[in-house]
Amino acid sequence: MWKMMLNIDVSATAFYKAQPVIDFLCEVLEIQNINEQRRPLTDSQRVKFTKEIKGLKIEITHCGNMRRKYRVCNVTRRPAQTQTFPLQLENGQTVECTVAKYFKDKHRRILQYPHLPCLQVGQEQRHTYLPLEVCNIVAGQRCIKKLTDTQTSTMIKATARSAPDREKEINNLVHKAGFNKDPYVREFGLSISTKMVEIHGRIIQAPKIQYGGKQLQQNRTQAIPNQGVWDMRGKQFHTGVEIRVWAIACFAPQHQCREESLRNFTAQLQKISNDAGMPIIGQPCFCKYAVGADQVEPMFKHLKKTFNGLQLIVVVLPGKTPVYAEVKRVGDTLLGIATQCVQVKNVNRTTAQTLSNLCLKINVKLGGVNNILVPSFRPAVFLKPVIFLGADVTHPPAGDDKKPSIAALVGSMDAHPSRYCASVRVQTHRQEIIADLAGMCRELLMQFYRSTRFKPTRIVMYRDGVSEGQFPQVLAHELRAIREACCSLEQGYQPGITFIVVQKRHHTRLFCADKMEQIGKSGNIPAGTTVDTGITHPTEFDFYLCSHAGIQGTSRPSHYHVLWDDNDFSADELQSTTYQLCHTYVRCTRSVSIPAPAYYAHLVAFRARYHLVEKDHDSGEGSHHSGSSGGRSFEDMMRAVKVHADTLRVMYFA
Numbered sequence: 001m002w003k004m005m006l007n008i009d010v011s012a013t014a015f016y017k018a019q020p021v022i023d024f025l026c027e028v029l030e031i032q033n034i035n036e037q038r039r040p041l042t043d044s045q046r047v048k049f050t051k052e053i054k055g056l057k058i059e060i061t062h063c064g065n066m067r068r069k070y071r072v073c074n075v076t077r078r079p080a081q082t083q084t085f086p087l088q089l090e091n092g093q094t095v096e097c098t099v100a101k102y103f104k105d106k107h108r109r110i111l112q113y114p115h116l117p118c119l120q121v122g123q124e125q126r127h128t129y130l131p132l133e134v135c136n137i138v139a140g141q142r143c144i145k146k147l148t149d150t151q152t153s154t155m156i157k158a159t160a161r162s163a164p165d166r167e168k169e170i171n172n173l174v175h176k177a178g179f180n181k182d183p184y185v186r187e188f189g190l191s192i193s194t195k196m197v198e199i200h201g202r203i204i205q206a207p208k209i210q211y212g213g214k215q216l217q218q219n220r221t222q223a224i225p226n227q228g229v230w231d232m233r234g235k236q237f238h239t240g241v242e243i244r245v246w247a248i249a250c251f252a253p254q255h256q257c258r259e260e261s262l263r264n265f266t267a268q269l270q271k272i273s274n275d276a277g278m279p280i281i282g283q284p285c286f287c288k289y290a291v292g293a294d295q296v297e298p299m300f301k302h303l304k305k306t307f308n309g310l311q312l313i314v315v316v317l318p319g320k321t322p323v324y325a326e327v328k329r330v331g332d333t334l335l336g337i338a339t340q341c342v343q344v345k346n347v348n349r350t351t352a353q354t355l356s357n358l359c360l361k362i363n364v365k366l367g368g369v370n371n372i373l374v375p376s377f378r379p380a381v382f383l384k385p386v387i388f389l390g391a392d393v394t395h396p397p398a399g400d401d402k403k404p405s406i407a408a409l410v411g412s413m414d415a416h417p418s419r420y421c422a423s424v425r426v427q428t429h430r431q432e433i434i435a436d437l438a439g440m441c442r443e444l445l446m447q448f449y450r451s452t453r454f455k456p457t458r459i460v461m462y463r464d465g466v467s468e469g470q471f472p473q474v475l476a477h478e479l480r481a482i483r484e485a486c487c488s489l490e491q492g493y494q495p496g497i498t499f500i501v502v503q504k505r506h507h508t509r510l511f512c513a514d515k516m517e518q519i520g521k522s523g524n525i526p527a528g529t530t531v532d533t534g535i536t537h538p539t540e541f542d543f544y545l546c547s548h549a550g551i552q553g554t555s556r557p558s559h560y561h562v563l564w565d566d567n568d569f570s571a572d573e574l575q576s577t578t579y580q581l582c583h584t585y586v587r588c589t590r591s592v593s594i595p596a597p598a599y600y601a602h603l604v605a606f607r608a609r610y611h612l613v614e615k616d617h618d619s620g621e622g623s624h625h626s627g628s629s630g631g632r633s634f635e636d637m638m639r640a641v642k643v644h645a646d647t648l649r650v651m652y653f654a
Helices: 021-029 043-053 099-107 149-159 163-177 183-187 259-275 293-306 322-335 344-348 352-365 437-452 468-489 571-581 596-612 634-640
Strands: 057-060 069-079 084-088 094-098 117-121 128-131 135-137 246-250 286-289 312-317 338-343 386-394 405-412 420-427 458-464 496-503 529-531 541-546 558-565
Touching (some): 021 043, 021 135, 084 099, 094 099, 099 128, 246 259, 246 293, 259 344, 293 322, 312 322, 312 344, 322 338, 322 596, 338 344, 386 437, 405 437, 420 437, 420 596, 420 634, 437 468, 458 468, 458 571, 458 596, 468 496, 468 558, 496 571, 541 571
Parallel strands (some): 312 338, 386 458, 458 496
Antiparallel strands (some): 057 135, 069 117, 084 094, 117 128, 386 405, 405 420, 496 558, 529 541, 541 558
16 A cells, blocks of 8 residues: 655755855965955955855845845956946936945945955946945855865764664654644645654665685685675786886975875875785886976876876875876876876875775776676676676756766676776766667777677666756666667677666665664665665655664665666565675775766766866865856867876776
């Protein structure tokens, strides 16, 4: 019997503080004391301030109780003392008058900060200018812009609630809402239960993880995940790469990162990498200091030319810097060299954990295989050649109306599946459907055949980031595109396609009915919990799977919606396959919240944002400053995201 459900959850978002615009300016530009800012803003200061205040509502303070509200449309280039506007005199004549003079004559107010710009408010063509000092930010405005790293972490700290606390909070909200007393609810003869619905979940068995080394001692070569986590200590990579020629480029200044630290870091990294079966042999062939993004290209070109068979450049970075985007542009797209960036703080203070995580990334960037799923535990779908695809489209941040969206597709390249190959395109701003999916899919199918000498008999596609309203359009276009790709390779080639949408942005939360089953400090449901009855669609094929161990806050189970299935998967088999794929993500030894291919597609698209950064005028915070890509041609952007052939052979995005 299918019932109607009411979904209630707690959600948090950031708001702008109600404060004088002058104070807001100081926060944005990190000015300690406004009285020390005695000169007009520089161009870059003005651009930064404009980005933050454009679109916000302000209210005026210079007209007594009449606090008119306006929306900011721009910030003037000129300060209030020279910014003019057409003023109509009483005799009908129009003269140019400065904002400062107008305030002195009309409001008897001498501006305190005549050297600061004005806000242009209302409609652009109306030339309404207000000095910053007579404006306040209106309370209660939601911030939709991307938060900085610090803001994000503050936000999480302030709002993360353990699962039991969140459950209480939701129950209190329902209690306070008193739906059953509502006259309209009563009029319709509805009643709403005040208790959460109880449903039965199952915990899927985790796969075993196979490492390298002699197969005789299983306990030495196999890891068994416990609560979504396992340990690599005492184990070696399934296929470790031997690193003979490698270089270090340190972009942190010498006083921040001494040679002694670099030597110690190298020694510690070698120790851990040897233990992991990825021997780094001998000292780096090159170790030099450098400054700024401009030195990246000449230095890397010199390294490639001078050192034959150079495998890796380790790059030490001083915090957030435009150097990162440039390292990835030069390494991934221009020269085809593997690069591994490390924060200077992790060089000065090495921990086994950080170094071990670095090795996980380095090994796959050089074509190694960290681990595989133990073959005998895998579901039946693995018996015949199958390719797993992951697809994602990332859009520019809110408030941007020019930058392109980036579509990424990755495909598995072996039977484990552990190695993946990527294909990436830029496309129309904010378009969710992947425009050139046929071309991208064709590339990966050809690459699969080159790698394995098999043609996949099945294609399993995990598609991230599609909302329910777009299911029909996405399915219609993208399923056809995959079929086209197959037909274009060989007439009559029709592998079975399974098309699954993965959603993380929803408000379904699952709580343990039995306290004894809660896991860890955060009291979440165990990794591997799956639910496919009660709260799922009455007729369609969908399920919830929480594949990760919740560390902080309340776990968000991923929602899988099977939009198409030629392969007649049973629910059990598809859930088990999906859960096993969550264990194949190379960057950590834990099960992650979505299948590895979907996660990789996200990483590929995110990396392409960095490839789009133009190095002349940029701040290296990849995702929300991709240069002025508004003015670039589509062909130019397409070229910018095209990855070097040598890089495409490995998992450069790890």
